[in-house]
Structures are given as structure tokens and as C-alpha cells.
Amino acid sequence: MTLRVRFAPSPTGYLHVGGARTALFNWLLARKEGGVFILRIEDTDRERSSEAHTQAILHGLDWLGITWDEGPYFQSEGLERHRADAFTLLERGWAYRDFSTPEQAAQDREEQVRVGSRLRRARERAEAMSADEVEARLARGEPFAVRLRVPEGETVWEDRVHGEMRFRNEEIDDLVILRSDGTPTYNLAVVSDDVAHGVTLVMRGDDHISNTPKQILIYRGLGKPVPEFAHVPMILGPDGKRLSKRHGATAVGDYEKEGILPEAMVNFLALLGWSPGDDREVFTRQELIEAFSLERVLKKSAVFDLEKLRWLNGQHLMRMATADLLPRVEARLREAGVLLGPGAPSPPAGDAATRVDLATLVELLKPRSRTLEDLVAQARPYFTDPVDYDRPSVEKHWLKDVSGARRRLEAAMGRLQGAPWEAAALEAELRALAEELGSGAGKLFQTLRVALTGRDASPGLFDVLVLLGRERSLRRLEAALAYLRAEAAGPESRKASLTPPDEAD
Ligand code: GLU
Numbered sequence: 001m002t003l004r005v006r007f008a009p010s011p012t013g014y015l016h017v018g019g020a021r022t023a024l025f026n027w028l029l030a031r032k033e034g035g036v037f038i039l040r041i042e043d044t045d046r047e048r049s050s051e052a053h054t055q056a057i058l059h060g061l062d063w064l065g066i067t068w069d070e071g072p073y074f075q076s077e078g079l080e081r082h083r084a085d086a087f088t089l090l091e092r093g094w095a096y097r098d099f100s101t102p103e104q105a106a107q108d109r110e111e112q113v114r115v116g117s118r119l120r121r122a123r124e125r126a127e128a129m130s131a132d133e134v135e136a137r138l139a140r141g142e143p144f145a146v147r148l149r150v151p152e153g154e155t156v157w158e159d160r161v162h163g164e165m166r167f168r169n170e171e172i173d174d175l176v177i178l179r180s181d182g183t184p185t186y187n188l189a190v191v192s193d194d195v196a197h198g199v200t201l202v203m204r205g206d207d208h209i210s211n212t213p214k215q216i217l218i219y220r221g222l223g224k225p226v227p228e229f230a231h232v233p234m235i236l237g238p239d240g241k242r243l244s245k246r247h248g249a250t251a252v253g254d255y256e257k258e259g260i261l262p263e264a265m266v267n268f269l270a271l272l273g274w275s276p277g278d279d280r281e282v283f284t285r286q287e288l289i290e291a292f293s294l295e296r297v298l299k300k301s302a303v304f305d306l307e308k309l310r311w312l313n314g315q316h317l318m319r320m321a322t323a324d325l326l327p328r329v330e331a332r333l334r335e336a337g338v339l340l341g342p343g344a345p346s347p348p349a350g351d352a353a354t355r356v357d358l359a360t361l362v363e364l365l366k367p368r369s370r371t372l373e374d375l376v377a378q379a380r381p382y383f384t385d386p387v388d389y390d391r392p393s394v395e396k397h398w399l400k401d402v403s404g405a406r407r408r409l410e411a412a413m414g415r416l417q418g419a420p421w422e423a424a425a426l427e428a429e430l431r432a433l434a435e436e437l438g439s440g441a442g443k444l445f446q447t448l449r450v451a452l453t454g455r456d457a458s459p460g461l462f463d464v465l466v467l468l469g470r471e472r473s474l475r476r477l478e479a480a481l482a483y484l485r486a487e488a489a490g491p492e493s494r495k496a497s498l499t500p501p502d503e504a505d
Contacts, residue, residue, distance in 0.1 A: 001200060002035055002200075003029065003030060003033045003034075003035030003200055003201060004027060004034060004035060004036045004039055004197070004198050004199050004200045004201070005026040005030050005035060005036070005038065005193070005199065005200075005201050005202075005203055006026065006038035006039070006040055006071075006197060006199050006202075007019075007022060007023040007026050007027075007037070007038075007039055007061075007068075008040045008041075008042050008067075008075075008190065008193075008204075009023075009041065009042065009057050010041075010043070010045060010048075010049065011041055011042075011044045011049045011051075011054040011057060012045060012048040012049055012050075012053060012101075012249075013053060013220065014053060014056045014057070014060070014251040014252070014253055015056060015057045015059075015060030015061065015251065015252045015253070016250045016251055016252065017235060017243060017250050017251075017269070017272075017304065017400055018205060018234075018235050018243065018250075019057075019065075020060060020061075020064060020252045020269055021232070021235065021270075021272050021273065022203065022204055022205055022232060022265060022268045023064075024064070024066060024269050024270060024275075025062060025066075025203055025232055025270075025274065025292075026203050027066045027068075028270065028288055028289055028292040029201075029203070029292060029294065030069070031289045032229050032289050032290070032292055032293075036067060036069045036070060037066075037067075037068050037069050037070075037343045038069065038071050038105075038197050038199065039061070039068035039070070039071035039072040039073070040071055040072065040073040040074075040075060040193060040197065040471070041054055041072050041073070041074050041075065042056070042075040042186075042188075042189070042190070043074055043075055043076050044075050044076055044079075044183065044184065044189055044298070046076075049336050050426075052425060054072075056253060057071065057125050058249075059253070060251075060253055061241055063253075063256055063262050064252070064253070064262050064265060064266055064269075065266065065285060066266075070197070073193070073197065075189055075193060077198065077294035078189065078193055078253040079170075079183070079184070081192055081196060081364050082178075082184035082188055082189050082192045083178065083182060083184065083186065085191075085195075085222060086146045086177050086178040086184065086188060087146075088221075089146070089148065089177065089218070089221045089222065090146060092221060092222075092223070093149065094148065094149055094217075094220075094221030094222075094387050095125070095146050095147060095148050095149055095177060095221065096123060096126040096146070096147055096149055096174075096219075097126060097134065097144040097145075097146060098122045098125075098126060098144055098146070098147045098176070099125070099129070099137055099142055099143075099144045100122050100125060100145075100289055103326060104121075104122075104125070105122075105470070108121045108122060110503070118170060118172070118173060119172060120174050120378070122147055122174060122303070123149065123174050126147075134147070134394070143178045143181075144180055145178060145180045146176070146177050146178035147175065147177065147180055148172045148174055148177050148214070148217060148218065148221065149174060150169050150172045150173070150174050150175075150217060151169060151217070152169055152170070153169050154166055154167065154168055154308060155167045155169060155172070155213035155216050155217060156171060157212065157216060157226070157229055158228075158230050159231055159292065160201070160203075160228055160229065160230035160294045160297075161206075161231050161232060161233075161297045161299060161485075162206075162209075162231060162299055163229045163297075165209070165212070165213075165501075167213040169213075169217075169340040171451055172213055172214060172364075175187060175214055177218070182420060186211075187211055187214050187215055187218060188218060190211075190215065191215050191218040191219055191222070191224075194227060194344075195219070195222065195224045199227050200227050200228065201225050201227055201228045201229070201230060202228070202229050202230070203229075203230040203231075203232060203294075204231065204232070204233060205231070205232060205234065206231035206233055206234060207234065208231065212229055212231070218413045230294055230297065231461035232273050232297055233273040233297075233298055233299060233300060233301045233302055234301040234302070235272050235273070235276075235301065235302050235303075235304050236301045236302065236303050236304065237303075237304055238303060238304070238305065240303075243304050247304065248306065252265065255309070256396065258371055258373055259313075259315050259332070259371035259372030259373035259374065259375070259376070260309065260310075260371060260372075261313055261316050261317065261320070263284065263285065263316045263320070263374070264309065264312045264313035264315070264316040264317075264423065265280075265290065265309070266285055267283050267284075267288070267312050267316065268308065268309045268312050268427060270283065270288050270292070271302075272302040272304065273297060273298050273301075273302040274296055274297050274298065275296055275298060276291045276296065277283070277296055281312070281315075282312065282315045282316070282319075294327050297301060302321070304468075310370045310371065311370070313370055314369065314370045314371075315370055316367045317367075317369055317370075317371075317375065318367045320366065320368055322359055322362050322363050322366070323359075325362055325366060326358065326359055326362055328372060329358070329372065329375060329376060329379065330358065331375070332372060332376045333358075333376060333379065333383070336376060336380070338376075338379075338380055338384065339358075339383065347472050356382045356383070356467050356468060356469075357467065358379075359464075360380075360467055361382055362375070362377055362468060364429065364459035364460075364463055364467070365378050365379060365459065368457075368459065369390070378458075381453050381454045381455070382453075382467065382468070383412045384401070385472075385475075385476075386479055387451075387452075387454040387476060387479070389450065389454045389455075389483070390450075390454055390455040393450045393454070393455045394454040396456065397446045397447055397449075397450045397456055398447065398450060398480075398484060398487075399400065399487065402484055402487055402488055403488075404439070405447050406481060406484050406485070406488075407437070407482055408437060408447045409447060409448070409451060409477055409480055409481050409484070410481065411433055411437060412430065412433060412444070412447075412448055413474060413477050413478070413481075415429050415430070415433050416465075416470070416473065416474060416477075417474070421465070421466065421469070421470050422466065423462040423463060423465075423466050424462075426437075426462045426466070427462045428447075428466050430444065430445070430461075445461050448477070449459060449461055449479035450466070450480070451477050451479075452464050452465070452473060452476050452477070453466060
């Protein structure tokens with residue numbers, strides 16, 4: 001039998017981490033076993049559902065690359081079938097009409113709380129009613145709800161994650177399946193739809209475990225085959241409490257904005273409640289499909305660890321082909337106004353020298369970045385003149401010894417004027433210079449790094465020089481010297497020195 005699984009979100013909120021994880025597990029299993037993955041939007045709660053949420057859920061799945069084979073179906077389209085199923089249950093004796101007034105219903109609830117056990121008062125009233133009285137009430141158009149007649153005994157299933165699950169039926173309410181306004185409740189609608197869609201395995205969060213015995217009884221009442229069930233563990237925040245807004249972003253879209261790669265998000269979500277059984281952590285989508293199995297879905301709750309997501313993102317960034325990354329970085333640099341968009345005025349004359357090769361830059365930055373946002377922030381100084389100096393870097397590497405820093409910058413400028421502009425040659429020149437200055441290579445390189453990039457952390461110095469080109473590198477060293485001369489002369493003149501050299505006069 002072909003495996004048929006589904007993801008059935010309610011569009012009452014955005015696609016959150018828990019929902020995305022459930023969708024992913026279903027999708028991975030379907031892809032692994034050549035099954036069918038169905039998407040169903042459970043929009044019967046008219047007040048809380050919205051089109052915007054539906055769109056956000058579809059977009060989130062699309063971003064993650066979770067593609068569906070059937071759907072999206074909308075639960076609200078099945079209302080007639082849900083009603084018909086409720087009447088089938090009535091005909092088969094698995095349900096009864098409940099004509100209770102709101103007062104009676106309130107009294108029943110109050111009594112149940114007081115006595116502390118499941119009383120079936122509505123059922124008693126229904127059974128005490130003669131067929132004629134029922135007919136008469138129906139003829140008068142009196143409203144009624146339909147309740148499931150929970151049989152005696154036990155409801156048992158072999159959960160694919162938790163093993164045997166056993167519920168005593170006396171603990172299950174005669175739940176309302178059709179409200180007096182004719183709308184179905186969740187448990188009826190979900191079973192009716194899963195039957196209609198031929199679902200063979202229901203995989204969902206284990207917060208639904210208590211619904212499962214009720215749903216199994218509805219399948220039995222309808223005379224339909226009961227699917228298999230797999231309840232996947234909850235996701236908790238680092239404090240051990242159920243993941244919620246308190247723990248920061250829980251909507252998948254927030255991670256998209258932050259510059260998390262969908263590849264990393266999928267990898268991260270897969271490890272929330274599933275383990276490959278060895279110590280591998282970084283997986284491509286295809287590797288996940290191959291490795292995934294229900295047998296390795298864990299019973300105990302998973303903990304959402306944001307640091308791990310960032311780390312995984314760094315791993316995926318590093319492994320990603322620069323050609324795939326480039327359009328995403330470019331789009332973000334445009335958004336940030338750092339790169340000009342197509343159709344924007346051509347760059348001012350002389351600006352060719354300020355262009356860097358983006359592909360080379362991305363290649364250098366991707367192993368040093370955790371997120372796209374982080375990569376873009378590191379890329380920025382290569383496009384903007386004058387360089388925005390990071391104050392702590394300036395203090396540490398220049399201001400502690402202003403005259404030493406000036407000496408190093410001046411010497412480097414002299415040395416670099418005529419040097420062949422190629423990484424190995426530049427390295428040889430600068431190492432020889434450090435030797436001559438007797439200052440230690442680290443000291444010289446950090447002084448230069450701050451001048452070239454504004455900060456003391458960057459890709460390798462010689463790569464940076466090559467990337468910036470001779471003219472622009474020398475201009476930046478000159479600007480750094482001007483800054484330090486002004487520093488020596490006092491804070492007022494330092495401000496003036498921050499005007500780029502070619503605009504200064
Ligand atoms: N709409 C339900 C939810 O979002 C689906 C539950 C199920 O998968 O059966 O929780």
C-alpha cells in the first residue's frame with residue numbers, strides 16, 4: 001500500500017517551528033518511501049483563520065522546499081461530507097442527538113467537576129427520549145448537537161513512536177462531533193478528511209495524543225480502516241518550557257528574514273526529535289531523506305537551541321557553492337543600499353576602482369559567517385568609502401601607540417607602491433618589512449587590517465589587499481594616516497580627516 005501522509009495546519013497563525021518540523025518529518029518519510037505528501041489547511045475555525053496566515057504557511061513551506069503532491073485541500077470545503085459522516089454515525093448507532101438546553105449543559109459540566117468522574121448525562125437524556133418525541137422535536141426544528149456514543153472497553157493502538165498506547169473508554173467524553181449550528185468539531189472533521197484523502201499514517205505533535213482514541217472510535221463508527229499513528233515529541237525552549245514567543249522568534253519567516261538559509265533550517269528542524277543514530281549533524285536535504293526513519297524519532301521532547309541553528313547555518317554557508325550564494329548576497333546588499341540595483345544611475349567617475357569582485361569576496365567571507373546578515377555586514381566595508389572604523393579596533397591597534405602605528409603605515413605604503421599585486425608576493429613583502437621594523441608580523445598586519453577594513457577581524461590580509469586592488473588599498477592606508485595625524489593633533493582635526501581624501505579639498 002502506498003504511504004499517504006499529510007500536514008494539516010490551522011491557519012490561525014504563521015508557520016511556526018513546531019508545525020514546520022511536523023511538516024518536514026511527514027515530507028521526509030513520503031520522499032524516502034515513495035509515498036504521497038498531502039497538504040490540508042484546516043480552516044474551519046472561521047474567526048481565527050485568515051487568508052494571510054494561509055499564505056504565510058504556503059510561503060514558509062515553499063521557502064523550506066517542502067513540496068506537496070496533493071492539495072492544498074481546505075477543510076471548509078468538506079463541510080457537507082463532515083455532516084454526512086455525523087449522520088452516518090447516528091444511523092449506525094455510534095452517535096446520538098443531544099437536545100440539551102444551554103442550562104442543562106452547564107449543569108452537566110458543573111456536576112462533572114463536582115463528582116470528578118465522566119457522567120454521561122446527555123446520553124441518559126437522549127436514551128430516555130422516545131422516538132416520537134425525537135420526531136416531534138425535529139419537526140419543530142429544535143436545535144441539537146450530535147455526540148459520539150463512546151462504547152465500553154479500551155482503545156488501543158500501536159504508535160509508531162511511542163509503542164502501545166492504551167486508553168480506558170470510561171475516561172473519554174461523549175464528545176460533540178457536530179455542533180447545534182451544524183458545524184463539525186475538529187475530531188470529526190479531521191477523521192472525515194483523513195478518510196477522504198486516503199491517509200495511511202497520521203504523524204503529528206504529541207499534544208494530539210489525547211485526541212487519538214476519540215478519532216479511532218470515529219473511524220470504527222464509520223466502519224473505515226484506522227490509519228497508523230506516529231506522535232512526534234514536543235519542542236521545548238532552553239528553559240524546559242514549551243517553545244513559545246517568550247523564547248524569541250518562533251515563526252519560520254523570522255529566520256528567513258534574519259538570513260538563515262532554508263537548507264540549514266531544514267537540517268536544524270530534522271534534528272528536533274529525530275536522531276540519525278550516529279554523530280553526524282550536518283545534512284543536505286537529500287542526505288536527510290536517505291537517513292530519516294520513524295524508528296529513530298525520539299520519544300522525549302526536543303530542545304530548541306538557537307546557537308545550534310546559527311552554527312548549522314555557518315556550516316551550510318561554508319559548504320554552499322558561491323554561485324548559489326551570490327544572488328542572495330547581492331539581493332541583500334541592494335536592499336541595504338550598498339550595491340546599486342539595475343537601472344540605478346551609473347557609478348560616479350573613478351568609481352571603477354572602488355568595485356570589488358563580489359564572488360571573490362563571498363568566497364572569502366562564507367567560511368567566516370554565521371548568517372547571510374552577518375556575511376552582508378562583513379561585506380559592507382569593501383563597498384563604502386571612507387571606511388567606517390570600529391572604535392575598539394582603532395583603540396587597540398592604533399591609539400595605544402600612535403607613532404608606532406604611523407610608522408608602520410608609512411613603511412607599508414612605501415613598500416606596497418611598487419610590489420607585484422598578488423597574494424604570495426604581497427605576503428613576502430610585508431613579512432620582510434615586519435622583520436625590518438622589528439615589530440612582529442602580527443602587529444604590522446593588524447595595523448594594516450584596521451586601515452583596510454575598519455576592524456581587526458577579516459579574511460586573510462593578502463587576500464583583502466588583492467581584492468581591494470592597489471589603488472584603493474593605498475588610498476585606505478593614506479586615509480588611516482590622515483586619521484592618525486589628526487589624532488596626534490587633537491580630536492577636532494580628527495573629525496575633519498574623516499572626509500574622504502578625494503573630497504577633502
Ligand atoms: N489542525 C490541527 C493542528 O494544527 C491538525 C492536527 C492533526 O494533524 O490532526 O493542530
